[in-house]
Amino acid sequence: MLGNVDISKRQAEIADLVQKAGFASVEDLAERFGVTTQTIRRDVNGLCELGILRRTHGGVEPPAPAANIHYSTRQILNLAEKKRIAGLAAREVTNGQSLAFSIGTTPEIVMQALMGHENLAVFTNNLNVAFTASGNASFQVTIAGGRLRHGDRDILGINTTEFFNRYKVDIGIFGVAGVDEDGTLLDFHEDEVAARQSILANCRQSFLVLDHTKFGRTAHVRGGQLTDVHAIFTDAPVPDGIAAHLAGTSTQVFIAGNEA
Structure with a gap:
């Protein structure tokens, strides 16, 4: 399994x-x-x-x-790459920090990589993340309320954006459906963008976690720019055009397998 x-x-x-x-x-x-x-x-x-x-x-x-590809499919596609990304992102988290997690398979795998940490405060609308985090007795887990999306096991809507707006966390961890050539972050639903933007507005550091297949992948709902986030965690160098957009900005790029 x-x-x-x-x-x-x-x-x-x-x-x-x-x-x-x-x-x-x-x-x-x-x-x-x-x-x-x-x-x-x-x-x-x-x-x-x-x-x-x-x-x-x-x-x-x-x-x-x-x-969008069904969640069960996304869970297994590029799994090895996602695990490397998750391990890299987890090393940037210290014990006792507060974290907001969005929907998606890569944030879920980041949570799995964090299970050896202690005393994390986790805020999420992703039930897969919440269930995983509940396995560590030192973690405090708070979840958003609202209507459940069955396939993705997440909660979206106005209640979710209000939920994230109630907290100020150390790190926000989220993925996206795709990144356009000009660095625009893309998703498939307005509610997904709203939840992600709410996390971004209420965290001290923002971690975008995504494998290389998301660069150039199309989706139709706009939601910010790559330069809005503090750090990008991926498994391969970003395409040249996107790298040009990042040049001279404060956004850091971490590439799994190239930590040095």
Whole structure:
């Protein structure tokens, strides 16, 4: 079981590979993993039933484009990269600090990386983050109230923005759906942007955590600029155009695997 999804490590690797390549045949997957085509068919059938992939002639491909990739899919895509990003961000947090967490899979994995810390105060509208944080008895966990989005297990709306506006935290930790070429931060829903902007306005330091696939990824709701955040944590150098926008600003870029 990976994340909250009951799949095998091989299935996670298949999903990641197909998402990046756009298509894979059953025969190629069988050869790549050194198993029979029957085994691969069982694997991909399970992934298709979860909505992570879909069958096509001779193989599998990502599901049809939608407003956003389902949370269960996002939990396993680029998982190794997200864990490296999370570990890097966690090293910038000290015991006893207060943290606001937004929605998304990478902030959730950052929370997992923080479980060895002590006496953190966690404020969040992300139930996955809250559930993870509750496993450390020294943490104080406060969650937003309101209507639950079932697939994403988060809470959005006016109650959420008012929730974050009630606190001033040491660090705000959030992700985005995408970053445009001009450095604009993008999401799929106005409520997602409102919650993120509320965290940004009420934290002393802001950590944007995102893997390299978010750079250049399109979404249609604008919500600030990369230069609005104090630190960016990612797994690869940012594209040249975005790096140019960051040049001369106070925004720091931390690249997992390149800590020096």
